[in-house]
Amino acid sequence: MSHSDNRAAASANLLQELTTILSPERVSFDHLDLLAYARDAFPLAIKDVALGDTTYRPDVVVWPETTEEVSAVVEFASRLGIPVVPYGGGSGIVGGALSVMGGILVDLKKMNSVVALDAVSLTVTVQSGILGGVLEEVLNARGYTAGHYPQSLYSSTVGGWIAHRGIGTFSTKYGKMDDIVLSMEVVRPDGRVITTRSVPQSAAGPDLNRLFLGAEGTLGIVTTATLKIHPLPEARVHTSFAFDSFAEGLECVRRVIHRDLRPAVIRLYDAVETQAQFGTLGLPEGQAVLLFVAEGYRDLVEVTERGIREIAASLGARELGSVVGEYWLSHRFSTAALCRTLSKPFGVADALEVANVYSRLADTYAHMKNAMEAAAGPGGIVYGHCSHFYHSGGNLYMIFHAEADSAEAVADRYYRILDAAFTACMALGGTLTHHHGVGLGKGRWMPQELGDGGFDLLQRIKRALDPAGIMNPGKLGL
Amino acid sequence: MGEFLNMYGEALARCAFCHDQCMSATPEVVVTGDQSLVVSRVANLIRLAGGGQLQWSPELARRLFFGLTDELQFQYCLAAKEGHHFEPFLRAAREEAVRRQLAPTSVLAVAEHVRLSGNIFGRREELALPVGPAPGGPILVHDAATRVLTPGALAAARDLLGAVGPAPGELAVPSCGFVEFDLGLTHQAHAAASQAHAALAGLPDGPVVTTDPVLALALRKFYPQWGFVLNRPVLHISEYLAQRAEALPGFRPQAVTSVYHDPAALARGLGVVAPPRTLLARIPGMHLAEPITSGIRARGDGPLMGYPDEFVAAAITRARLAELRTTGAAVIITCSPYSVANLSGVSDGFPVIDLTEFLCQAR
Secondary structure (H helix, E strand, C coil), X not given: CCHHHHHHHHHHHHHHHHCCCCCHHHEECCHHHHHHCCXXXXXXXXXXXXXXXXXXXXXXXXXXXXXXXXXXXXXXXXXXXXXXXXXXXXXXXXXXXXXXCECEEEECCCCCCEEEEECCCCEEEEECCCEHHHHHHHHHHCCEECCCCCCCHHHCEHHHHHHCCCECCCHHHHCEHHHHEXXXXXXXXXXXXXXXXXXXXXXXXXXXXXXXXXXXXXXXXXXXXXXXXXXXXXXXXXXEEEECCHHHHHHHHHHHHHXXXXXXEEEEECXXXXXXXXXXXXXXXXXXXXXXXXXXXXXXXXXXXXXXXXXXXXXXXXXXXXXXXXXXXXXXXCCHHHHHHHCCCCEEEEEEEEEEEHXXXXXXXXXXXXXHHHHHCCCCEEEEEECCECCCEEEEEEEXXXXXXXXXXXXXXXXXXXXXXXXXXXXXXXXXXXXXCCCCCCHHHXXXXXXXXXXXXHHHHXXXXXXXXXXXXXXXXX | CHHHHHHHHHHHHHHHCCCCCCHHHCHHHHHHCCHHHCHHHHHHHHHHHHCCCCCCCHHHHHHHCCCCCCCCHHHCCCCHHHCCCHHHHHHXXXXXXXXXXCCCHXXXXXXHXXXXXXXXXXXXXXXXXXXCCCCCCCEEEECHHHHHHCHHHHHHHHHHHHHHCCXXXXXXXXXXXXXXXXXXXXXXXXXXHHHHHHHHHCCCCCCEEECCHHHHHHHHHHHHHHCCCCCCCEEEHHHHHHHCHHHCCCCCCCCCEEEECXXXXXXXXXXXXXXXXXXXXXXXXXXXXXXXXXXXXXXXXXXXXXXXXXXXXXXXXXXXXXXXXXXXXXXXXXCCHHHHHHHHHHCCCCCEEEHHHHHHHCC
């Protein structure tokens, strides 16, 4: 038998087995379906699939509706040693949902129910395949919000948010997924199901939620989650300021946070990105812009706004009013600039999101920018912003647009820029990812990120839970 | 296909390389979870077929007829904000599929209906001769959609129009051509539009009024694009009546909670959101509930005609029906023959009624 005959025979067997678990219309071997699922939003995969390349094509796509069905699929795959790749909205830009070894792609978007809403405790329990935009619609109609508005809100799922430890743009008030998730139901690699307890805190040993947050489906599939929710805010205020330097803007943010002020949004743009994002507003060139959005109860919003103004004024910032914030709000879900560059034949672009403590954040920005510009080559553009802040530090987005010399050179150019960026970041103690996760694209830097001992521990955990290595192979550097 | 890529290449590329921000507004994805039905994935297939890297096939053609072009996706589309729209290339690809005789049987059935009867339902009709309006009066225009799907709305429209001003004229046309256009049956669409345009040209001045938002959308937005200039205003009946609301007769109190469903062609297509609500607000005692999504972001009630998968279509409609019913309403009011037909078709007897009929019954 030829290779294609073998694959066809294997497909026929798979189909027969899988249709004993799922109804036939929820199992597909259709070539066009498989092509559609051969990419997520990983820049190189988008470009590959646009050229008809099916490197990351799964062997079959299934659409379960219940945890029991997911469990049965995983148990079946475990018995036969078939790779299983969980798939949410495919919005991740690190290649976390790519089928690097074929196998069964489990699209969870048919698991999209709101299971329960606890208005007393302010929690919502959902199936993990619900799209963010749909969840917000449902919550908003009942007077609530999850407060989690990633740029991918309309194309990502709760499961994807958990898998990558995602974050939304209003994170300073509402938190990261690490903070938002109370509990989850997870299908283990052997098909068994565990459910963590929906409690605000616990000391019953290590937190199992943390085992699966950020595991990117390598340790199991999250099928249900309970999240914190909040009443819709009664007030929202925008303020923004211009600073002579990025470092001065960072100092302002640090003082705001250390004064215990918690606006929902803090975004500091360097001078280049200020013009790229807000050039139509006529802002002066060469200045960094810092914008705040405070929302919640009116009195607290007023206190927050007043405190921010005082701190910014003390640092000599020039106030820009609300127009910058309002403009950002109306464009906040747009990734058009990245997509535009990717659609060019040799174009490559990405947004790298690292994190570091305040004392090293400005240096991290400067070192990464220099290193990335050198790697991006002539015509490359690098700029950055910070958009999530904490007690000790914040994240740093470094965005690049570059052009390779040929289609064959695109991947090489891409990885050279990433290597320059992460080497500079980690040399200053930063982490290579703050909320996009690792996926396929950043796996090669994981030993450096975790250290030899740390990476060895991660590998041992993986082997202990998934000895056959079927769960989302090739991700996290595993 | 080279010409096709030349015409639509940039919009196709922008869509195919997109991050799918339209996904949660894509009804097929919401009800089936199937990411291959997101427009960006379909755009990629069209690009590959256009470039000769993928064979045209019935399976490919079938996918072109998903992705409801009800414009909800536009509300979230990044490329649309920069002037790149997916509807033109999707419809052009549908036309190509029809030309290659690869279109689904559901589309071919519509084409056959049009061939046999001149309308998309295949109903043979003896159409009444056009009637001119009284001076200053409107012309009530309808096609087979209203006559087949909501005949009661037509009678109600005559009644209401007569009550608020000069007697209306009336023009019955076989088809406005929009459904044919949407399905890539371009020649049939232009033939229908040409016929309707000629018939209207023979009538005295006066605004066109219709109970069918699809017809209003075609006449107002697409006819000029196709070269059929009307030189008269085109209004949905809710707009016409709302402008003359003070002339409406009084309504009896209705101790009921109702919910209004915005038809896509009316809300997103024409931007008509307030007039139906203005009219319903005049009914004393009635509580008008709002569903989770409404206005220009209202989720669709399902496809028009020729959709390739009846189970997916029904699932889309059921999802919208469920959303409407969570408001606690005892009746669903809408104002499109297709919306009434779709929602009634899955409602298990739950009342769904056209706006004009509801207003007439409340008098």
